[in-house]
Amino acid sequence: MQSLRDILRRIAAGEITAAGALALSAARIAESESSILAFASRPAELAAGTGPLAGIACGVKDIIDTADLPTQMGSVIYEGWRPRSDAAVVMMLKATGATVAGKTHTTAFAASDPAPTRNPHDLGASPGGSSAGSAAGVAAGMIPLAIGTQTGGSVIRPSAYCGVAGIKPSYALLPMVGVKPFSWSLDTLGLMAASADDLGLALATITGRPELDATAAELKGLRIGVTRQDFAGAPEPAAEAALQRFCEIATGAGAQIVELESPQALSEAFHAHVPLQGYEATQALAWEYAEHREQIAPKLRAYLDGARSVTPAQYDEARRISRRGRDAARAFFGQVDVVVSYAAPGEAPDTLASTGDARFNRLWTLLGVPCLTIPVMRGxxxxxxxxxxxSGFGADDRVIAAAKALETRVEPIR
Amino acid sequence: MQSLRDILRRIAAGEITAAGALALSAARIAESESSILAFASRPAELAAGTGPLAGIACGVKDIIDTADLPTQMGSVIYEGWRPRSDAAVVMMLKATGATVAGKTHTTAFAASDPAPTRNPHDLGASPGGSSAGSAAGVAAGMIPLAIGTQTGGSVIRPSAYCGVAGIKPSYALLPMVGVKPFSWSLDTLGLMAASADDLGLALATITGRPELDATAAELKGLRIGVTRQDFAGAPEPAAEAALQRFCEIATGAGAQIVELESPQALSEAFHAHVPLQGYEATQALAWEYAEHREQIAPKLRAYLDGARSVTPAQYDEARRISRRGRDAARAFFGQVDVVVSYAAPGEAPDTLASTGDARFNRLWTLLGVPCLTIPVMRGxxxxxxxxxxxSGFGADDRVIAAAKALETRVEPIR
Incomplete structure (x- = not known):
């Protein structure tokens, strides 16, 4: 994979130019794209911008508006569609000098019907979803940075399946203006890169929040809570093994592992994700459903057929439960410095027909708390x-600091 | 003005058809539009839909996406722009059988530069902003219903200036998908109509929440809190006179008036609106500012020039203050059944160069609580x-019920 910080260090040292760094990304794309299919569209050339991330090629999920490239939502309904303007996050990215390397494939409207993208670790395995192209593009070494979105587990899951680092920051840390909504109470923009270190640097630069380029945490004495999310069902053995391996590494470095009980309010919030998302998705895709139902990809169409039955009263109750969950989350996360859990149920599905399962991600998306995945081992x-x-809402810096400290102790997976 | 409930009653009674009701609106538009300038674009003809609001012609503010009509944001930057899809609220409207009578003029990007629209009560006076065309279209009797948005006071203020009833419901009661954002923590869709009674019926039907078509409240014993929003400065004598007249009417009907103190948390939340909106507007209009700054209308351009200085730390602090304000609002509104205050500082400005002042609206938009204005007198x-x-968040039905009971006791202003 391409390390964002390493690229910037080499540019600063005069070893390469920003244009040269982009040319390397372009060459990697030319080499790998035909087998990975990460991109829905790409510009004719990668031109360097001006700013701290000049030379960084960034993939942008294809539900995010761009004025210069089509935005096709992974759906024939938006084939060739050109928005008028760039999304706010694209403008933030451009302001850093980074270059949009292309629009990355998404499942249709960021739901469950697979994108054409392959998993670079196994071309027959799922790259996950919905931010499939973003994760696979980074994993294949084509781009050092990519933008995705998460409503259930669409940043963390594909990142974990593809073996890259991915962060779903606190809700609305990155502005959603110009991003196609699916469920506005849940939809959250995130980033993928080669490491937590790269994520911190990129997120700090894009948001103008230098504290997010956090120094690695002191592991000695760090209190790490473990939650197995019993309310979400059991993981596969590989996910449990990764969690245990992680805890061993952390303990070996002097951290303290604390097994956490899930309060009832969090379990209820987990289940509230279903009606919350269903009600909002029905409204967010009302035009597509009414005018182009037959062109909606089949899993999403079936989902919307069912989601229409969620009533306003059920939705309101789900929002009340969500609020109670967010209140309970403050105490839950307040017990420890950071919390660790499964990023996904296991390895990527051995098929291109399923994007896998977001059940270990949904609660945290609903709570709006920062989540950062790093690869730990192979299954x-x-x-x-x-x-x-x-960690708790707004503690993105703490999550980045802890992940940075721990990732250096994990044996690299590639 | 056209009464929505009256039109539906006449259709149900067979006195007119839905097509006939729309023809009446079309005739009113043909008669008045050249002097009022409520519409930025209109369909070639008004065709009746199917459903409970069939026959109702509705204006849609021109920052709200429509697939069949341009969406021009009150700005030359979006001249002739055609979105791919209808906004969620437009789909909800169409699902009721109502007909989009046209896109109503908005100030540029729903900010402060005046729309071309005139106030039907005085063609030289401001109709208010930003939802100028929506309010004026209803006030001129061209349409019985219109959709607007409020970030500061852009539904309540133009409604009050034009002498119509307007509701800014609880935050996100109407979904913002497909509406151009200005400040996503504040932006709220609302409705204008001839009366609170019409608003309740329309909002209940559009949202599928029948309880919003509330029965008029029993005024005897109703506890009405009065807040003069001292933190926002003094009103003009006309606004104070209207508030006192309203209280006299309420007291005469057996209601109890309770003078409310403003807790410090609400005063702080009022002031937090400035950095909150500034930071988000900078991001929401980043593309327009970077690519088309010279084409941005001058007041908005100057605003954005200044708003760029709001830091992430100031924004985060504003969000924390907002949250404390929302917590305090629960106790504040919990003291009484409903709260009443000024809708605007006074009569509409005697000029087309200013849209007036939102200082008596900003706090309530930030708190996300329902606000409903009705005309009380002439200045x-x-x-x-x-x-x-x-009233408190989610108590839209209570606000509608109280306003319905009181509006029947106010002498009609036209």
Missing amino acids: PRGLPVGIQVM | PRGLPVGIQVM
Whole structure:
């Protein structure tokens, strides 16, 4: 993979130019794209911008508006569609000098119907979803940075399946203006890169919040809570093994592992994700459903057929439960410095027909708390398996600091 | 003005058809539009839909996406722009059988540069902003219903200036998908109509929440809190006179008036609106500012020039203050059944160069609580002056019920 910080260091040292760094990304894309299919569209050339991230080629998920490239939502309904303006996050990215390397494939409207993208670790395995192209593009070494979105687990899951680092920051840390909504109470922009270190640097630069380029945490004495999310069902053995490996590494470095009980309010909030998302998705895709139902990809169409039955009263109750969950989350995360859990149920599915399962991600998306996944080991099929580090709302710097400290102790998976 | 409930009653009674009701609106538009300038674009004809609001012609503010009509944001930057899809609220409207009568003029990007629209009560006076065309279209009797948005006071203020009833419901009661954002923590869709009674019926039907078509409240014993929003400065005598007239009417009907103190947390939240909106507007209009700064209308351009200086730390602090304000609002509104205050500082400005002042609206938009304005009297220049009725988050039905009971006791202003 391409390390964003390493590229910038080499540019600063005069070893390469920004244009040269982009040319390297372009060459990697020319080499790998035909087998990975990460991109829905790409510019004719990669021109360097001006600013601290000049030379960084960034993939942008294809539900995010761009004025210069089509924005096709992974759906024939938006084939060739050109928005008028760039999304706010694209403008933030451009202001850093980074270059949009292309629009990355998404599942249709960021739901469950697979994108054409392959997993670079196994071309027959799923790259996950919905931010499939963003994760695979980074994993294949084509781009050092990519933007995705998460409503259930669409940043953390594909990152874990593809063996890259991914962060879903606190809700609305990155502005959603110009991003196609699916469920506005949940939709959150995130980043993928080669490491937590790269994520911190990129997120700090894009948001103008230098504290997010956090110094690695002191592991000695760090209190790490472990939650197995019993309310979400059991993981596969590979995910449990990764969690245990992570805890061993942390303990070996002097951190303290604390097994956490899930309060009832969090379990209820987990289940509230279903009606919350269903009600909002029905409204967010009302035009597509009414005018182009037959062109909506089949899993999403079936989902919307069912979601229409969520009533306003059920939605209101889900919002009340969500609020109670967010209140309970403050105490839950307040017990420890960071919390760790499964990033996904296991390795990537051994099929291109499923994007996998977001059940270990949904609660945290609903709570709006920062989640960062790093790969920890390989599973029985040789695919990466990660964990996710989390903390309370707004403590993105703490999550980045802890993940940075721990990732250096994990044996690199590639 | 056209009464929505009356039109539906006549259709149900067979006195007119839905097509006939639309023809009446079309005739009114043909008659008045050249002097009022409420519409930025209109369809070639008004065709009746199917559903409970069939026959109702509705204006849609021109920052709200429509697939069949341009969406021009009140700005030359979006001249002739055609979105791919309808906004969620437009789909909700169409699902009721109502007909989009046209896109109504907005100030540029729903900020402060005046729209071309005139105030039907005085063609030289401001109709208010930003939802100028929506309010004026209803006031001129061209349409019985219109959709607007409020970030500061852009539904309540133009409604009050034009002498119509307007509701800014609880935050996100109407979904913002497909509406151009200005400040996503504040932006709220609302409705204008001839009366609170019409608003309740329309909002209940559009949202599928029948309880919003509330029965008029029992005024005897109703506890009405009065807040003069000292933190926002003094009103003009006309606004104070309208508030007092309203209280006299309420007291005469057996209601109990309770003078409310403003807790410090609300005063702080009022001031937090400035950095909150500034930071978000900078991001929401980043593309327009970077690519088309010279084409941005001058007041907005100057605003954005200044708003760029809000730091992430100031923004985060504003969000924390907002949250404390929302917590304090629960106790504040919990003291009484509804709260009443000024809808605007006074009559509409005697100029087309200013859209007036939102200082009595900003806090309530930030708190996300429902606000409903009804006209109460005429001011010294003969223009309407209203008050606004408010309650806690989610108590939209209570606000509608109280306003319905009180509006029947107010002498009609036209």
